[in-house]
Amino acid sequence: MSMSEELVKAIVELDEGKAVELARKRLEVEDPLNILNDLTKAANIIGEKYEKGEFFIADLVMAGEILKAVSDMAREKLKALGKRREVIGRFVIGTVEGDIHDIGKNIVITMAEAAGFEVIDLGVDVPPQKFVDAIKQYNPDIVGMSGLLTLAIDSMKKTVDAIKEAGLRDKVKIIIGGGRVDKYACEYVGADAWTNSAAEGVKIMLKWIEDKKMR
Amino acid sequence: MAMEPIDEWIKRHEKEPEEVAKEKLNRFLKAVELKVPDRVPIAGAAGDFLCSYTGITWYELSYSLTDKVENAVLKFVHDFPSDWPILLVPMMLEGFALALAFAEFPDFSNIIRFLTGPLHDVLKDKWSKWPGRELRDNMHPQFLGGEFMKPEEYKQLIDNPVEFMNQVILPRVCEGLGKPGSSKWNGAWIRAGIAMQKVIAFQINLFTAIAKAGYPIIPLGTNAYAPADVIGDFLRHPTGAMLDIRRYPDNFKAACEALVDPILKVATAVPPTPPVPLFFIPLHLNEMLPPKLYNEFYWPYLKRIIETLVSKGYKGFVIFEGDHSPHVDTLLELPKGWGIGWFERPKDFIKIWEKLKGHTIVMGGVPTTLLASGTPQQIDEYVKNLLNKIKPEGGFIISPSIGELPAGTPPENVRAYINAALKYGTY
Numbered sequence: 053m054s055m056s057e058e059l060v061k062a063i064v065e066l067d068e069g070k071a072v073e074l075a076r077k078r079l080e081v082e083d084p085l086n087i088l089n090d091l092t093k094a095a096n097i098i099g100e101k102y103e104k105g106e107f108f109i110a111d112l113v114m115a116g117e118i119l120k121a122v123s124d125m126a127r128e129k130l131k132a133l134g135k136r137r138e139v140i141g142r143f144v145i146g147t148v149e150g151d152i153h154d155i156g157k158n159i160v161i162t163m164a165e166a167a168g169f170e171v172i173d174l175g176v177d178v179p180p181q182k183f184v185d186a187i188k189q190y191n192p193d194i195v196g197m198s199g200l201l202t203l204a205i206d207s208m209k210k211t212v213d214a215i216k217e218a219g220l221r222d223k224v225k226i227i228i229g230g231g232r233v234d235k236y237a238c239e240y241v242g243a244d245a246w247t248n249s250a251a252e253g254v255k256i257m258l259k260w261i262e263d264k265k266m267r
Numbered sequence: 268m269a270m271e272p273i274d275e276w277i278k279r280h281e282k283e284p285e286e287v288a289k290e291k292l293n294r295f296l297k298a299v300e301l302k303v304p305d306r307v308p309i310a311g312a313a314g315d316f317l318c319s320y321t322g323i324t325w326y327e328l329s330y331s332l333t334d335k336v337e338n339a340v341l342k343f344v345h346d347f348p349s350d351w352p353i354l355l356v357p358m359m360l361e362g363f364a365l366a367l368a369f370a371e372f373p374d375f376s377n378i379i380r381f382l383t384g385p386l387h388d389v390l391k392d393k394w395s396k397w398p399g400r401e402l403r404d405n406m407h408p409q410f411l412g413g414e415f416m417k418p419e420e421y422k423q424l425i426d427n428p429v430e431f432m433n434q435v436i437l438p439r440v441c442e443g444l445g446k447p448g449s450s451k452w453n454g455a456w457i458r459a460g461i462a463m464q465k466v467i468a469f470q471i472n473l474f475t476a477i478a479k480a481g482y483p484i485i486p487l488g489t490n491a492y493a494p495a496d497v498i499g500d501f502l503r504h505p506t507g508a509m510l511d512i513r514r515y516p517d518n519f520k521a522a523c524e525a526l527v528d529p530i531l532k533v534a535t536a537v538p539p540t541p542p543v544p545l546f547f548i549p550l551h552l553n554e555m556l557p558p559k560l561y562n563e564f565y566w567p568y569l570k571r572i573i574e575t576l577v578s579k580g581y582k583g584f585v586i587f588e589g590d591h592s593p594h595v596d597t598l599l600e601l602p603k604g605w606g607i608g609w610f611e612r613p614k615d616f617i618k619i620w621e622k623l624k625g626h627t628i629v630m631g632g633v634p635t636t637l638l639a640s641g642t643p644q645q646i647d648e649y650v651k652n653l654l655n656k657i658k659p660e661g662g663f664i665i666s667p668s669i670g671e672l673p674a675g676t677p678p679e680n681v682r683a684y685i686n687a688a689l690k691y692g693t694y
Contacts (some may be wrong), residue, residue, distance in 0.1 A: 066513070109555035110509040117510060122503070152396065154504055177406075184571050202635055205314045206675045209658050231589060232636070232669070234612070240640030248590075 055082075056090050063094040063122070064101070066114045068199050075122040084126040087089075087169040091119055091126075095167040112251050116159050119133075139170040139179030140260040143197035144186045146174030147264050148207035152198035154229055158194060159250040162202075167254050169194075180214035187220045193264065194257050197243070199230045210240040216242075225260050241267070272689035273682055277349050284481035291350045292483035295664075299543055299582065299628055301604050303661035307654065307692035309685060310630060310664055311349030312571050312638075315407060320346075320678060326399035329358040329384035329408055332469040337476060339363025344477055351485060353670045355475060357383050358464060360395045360410040361549070363492045363533075364440075364501035368433040370529040373536035378463065379532070384408065389455055391443035394501065395572070410555060416502040419519035425525045447693075451570050466680060487584065488545035489537040491530055491576060494523035494568040496551045501514065505552060512556075512564050525570040530566040531575055539580040545606075546581045548572075554589030560592050567582060573601055580605045588669075590614055597623055611668050617635040617656050620663070630664040632657070633684060639676045643683035650687035658694065665692065 055078055062071040079164055098115050101107040107115075125160035130137060143164050147157050154176050162172050172190050174182055183195060194214070197208045208228050217223050217225070226243040229250070243258075247253040270278075279286050290305070290327050297304035318325055321339035329337060330410070336356065344352050362382035369376045379386070382416050384397045395410045402409070414483030416424065424431045434447050461613055478484050498519070499508035511519050534546055548569075556565055572585055581605025592613045609630040613619045616632050632653050637646060650665070657663050663686050672681065 068513075075325055108557040108560075108593075110512065110552075110560060111557060113506055113509045113555075114513055152402075152411065153410055155504075158506075200674045201407055201409070202639075202669065202671045205636060205639060206315075206673045209675070231612075234634060234636050236636035236640045240636065 055092075055138065056086065059087070059122075060094045060097065063091070063115065063118050064097050064243065066111060066118065068118050068121075071118050072121055073250065075125055078198065079125060079129050084129040084133070085135070087126040088130075089123065091123055091166040092140075094252055095136070095251070096258065097161050098163070099251040099258075102249050104257065107251065109249065112163070112249065116162040116250070120162050123166055128160070133224065137168070140168040140189060141170070141193040141264075142172070143169040143194045143196060143257065144172045144183070144190055144192040145184075145198065146183065147176040147198045148177035148211055149177055149179045150207050151199040151201045151204045152176040152265060154198075156200065157196075157198040159181075160229065160253055161248045163254045164257065167258060169254075169257070173202060180211040182216045183211050184214050184220065187218075188227055189216065192224060192258045193228060194225045194260060196253070196257075197228045197241075198224065199228075200232065202232050204230060205237050205241065208237075208243065212242045222258050225257075226233050227253055227256060256263035271498045271682075271686050273348070273686045276685075276689060280345065280348055280468075280481035284479060287358055287481040288478065288483045290487070291481075294350055295483070295485060296542060297665055298662055300609065301625060301628060301662040303694045305694060307587045307658065307694075308350040308664045309316065309688045309692070310474075310666035310670075311344070311347060311352035311354075311619045312635065312667040312670050312672050313343065313352070313354055314649070315674040316672035316676045316681070317343050317354075318405075318676035319676075324398065324404045325358070325402075327405035328356065329398055332357065332385075332465060337473050340473060341476060341480060344480060344482065346678075347685060348481070349685065350478070351664065354477075355514055355670075357368060357385075357469070358408050359383055360408055360453055361500055362386070362394075362491065363497065364394075364436065366490065366533045367429060367497065367526075367529050368437055370429045370532045373532070377536045378467075378490055379459075382410075383462075383466050385466055386459055389443050389459045390441040392441045394677070395442060410500075412500050412504050413440075414502075414507050418503075418507075418515055418518070421511075421515060421522055425521045425687070428522075428525050440501075445540050459526065471653075477553065477567055483542070485543055486540065486545075487547045488543070489534050489541055489547070489576075491534040491546050491548050491572050493548060493550055493552070493565060493572070494526035494530065495565045497526055497530070499520060503651070505555070508552060509555060514630060518562055523564065527568055527571055530572055534572070534576055534581075535579060539645050544581045545584045546576050549586040550588055550591075551588060553594060558593050566594070566597050570597070570600060573605060577602055577605045582611055583608075585609065586669075587611060587613075592619065595619055598623060598627055601627070607664065609666065616653070620657055624657075624660045624662060628664065629644075629663045630666050631668055632665055633667050635667045635669055635672050635676075638680050638684055639673045643679050646680055646683040647687045647690075650684060651691045654691040655687070658692070 294304040359381035366380040605630040
């Protein structure tokens with residue numbers, strides 16, 4: 053097994069100690085970009101495992117911790133070398149107006165960053181106009197709306213409507229996520245996709261970026 | 268326009284409320300005994316929709332113990348009748364840690380199981396945020412929990428969970444309390460008692476008025492909790508709890524074990540009360556755990572709590588939040604007829620029903636998102652289809668997937684849900 057495969061395996065098996073140790077050793081000799089690319093691979097496999105029902109939220113939380121720990125180490129090294137990682141896409145995310153829960157949003161951010169996205173976090177209780185302004189300012193590929201409460205569904209709809217009114221709907225893909233969203237909510241809101249899981253969400257986002265490149 | 272079944276039912280509530288209440292109670296009792304009632308009992312839902320429909324704010328629903336709120340609730344249960352309206356008025360959030368902190372006092376431990384706005388004002392707890400306080404008036408009260416215990420403190424929790432809650436956690440979480448035993452602490456508890464008296468007096472009035480409008484009084488009875496959720500909700504934050512299970516498995520298990528007795532002490536502080544001696548447990552970490560962890564760290568302790576309470580004559584009312592499908596087989600380990608399982612969002616509701624029928628009273632089936640986003644025709648069709656599959660057996664309560672509907676839910680959709688259940692629900 054190559055060093056790269058070994059690291060991906062340790063992450064996917066949620067072996068925190070081993071993953072961090074392997075990454076630390078490799079960073080002494082290797083290009084940090086290799087490590088970051090392995091994180092993208094691991095995030096992808098984790099997404100697949102969630103989709104198949106092999107992984108649960110508790111697994112994603114643990115995976116998120118490991119991804120973050122390794123990513124922080126690799127990025128620090130990268131910065132020291134004066135290098136930058138090419139981002140695969142830009143992603144704006146926030147918990148929608150009226151809702152201040154952020155567990156889900158934070159897992160998504162960790163996983164999206166590990167997958168190579170540049171993430172702009174708008175925080176919690178984000179009004180529709182702030183999403184619109186962020187799209188204008190950052191020109192993201194994807195907008196993510198998070199929420200736990202049932203009221204979040206209404207806020208997501210209002211936010212999508214505001215994005216439409218501003219004439220920006222065609223510029224971004226929109227994904228909604230949270231404990232209460234489902235296919236009915238997705239249709240109602242007018243989003244492009246929905247998910248109950250960060251891992252699945254990041255997988256959908258990676259596919260969108262692939263599709264965009266093909267065009 | 269022709270009278271629809273819901274309109275006829277509303278008329279009957281107005282004309283013969285006592286009769287209607289009796290029918291509802293019988294219907295409910297039959298279902299809870301796993302028998303076939305005259306019709307599938309219909310559970311109600313409120314939440315944001317109660318506020319938007321009646322024009323009251325979340326601030327009012329949380330704090331204003333007035334006629335205005337009472338009238339709004341009465342209008343709501345009049346216009347959207349149900350067999351079992353599940354109403355949190357004034358609004359309540361999780362507060363089981365408070366009950367645990369006073370587990371040695373059976374005369375009131377169970378009464379402070381929920382946080383209300385007035386209690387939050389006294390305690391100034393960091394677990395929750397409320398409209399008109401930390402949040403805008405029209406925002407839903409929100410329970411956030413947080414990390415209030417360090418992993419190194421598991422030993423203290425395990426040694427004496429009640430004392431740890433009372434002496435270490437409460438002062439940390441509740442800025443309004445000050446140091447245990449200080450005059451601030453003593454004064455705050457007196458004020459908490461006064462605040463709770465007011466809330467209870469309001470609730471007694473309100474539920475008496477609702478009863479007069481054709482509703483049997485089916486109180487939530489007593490309260491229990493899953494030990495792992497005490498850790499996740501009140502002590503370590505759900506994220507912390509999920510990491511602890513992997514990083515400190517032995518401590519986590521020992522803490523769950525230590526919490527079983529105090530939880531049972533709180534739950535049994537209220538004797539089984541007729542007409543249905545319910546004990547209420549909302550589950551939170553359940554769907555987040557893979558079966559391997561669920562079966563080792565969550566279920567054994569929850570199972571002991573449910574089994575003990577059932578053996579003492581109580582019946583469960585457990586909300587299985589999220590998708591409980593991966594763990595549903597474990598419920599069959601409980602005695603037949605142990606209680607009501609409200610399933611929020613299982614991947615396939617019918618599968619849950621097929622597994623549990625004749626054993627667990629199953630509640631749920633109608634996605635709140637469908638009620639918010641569908642058309643009355645779609646809802647009618649959906650309920651018809653659902654009841655076709657489920658109806659031959661008893662032991663089913665039809666309900667929105669969770670007790671809260673979004674503010675934008677069209678009133679005609681809620682009517683369509685009730686109408687369809689009335690039309691297709693008779694046995």
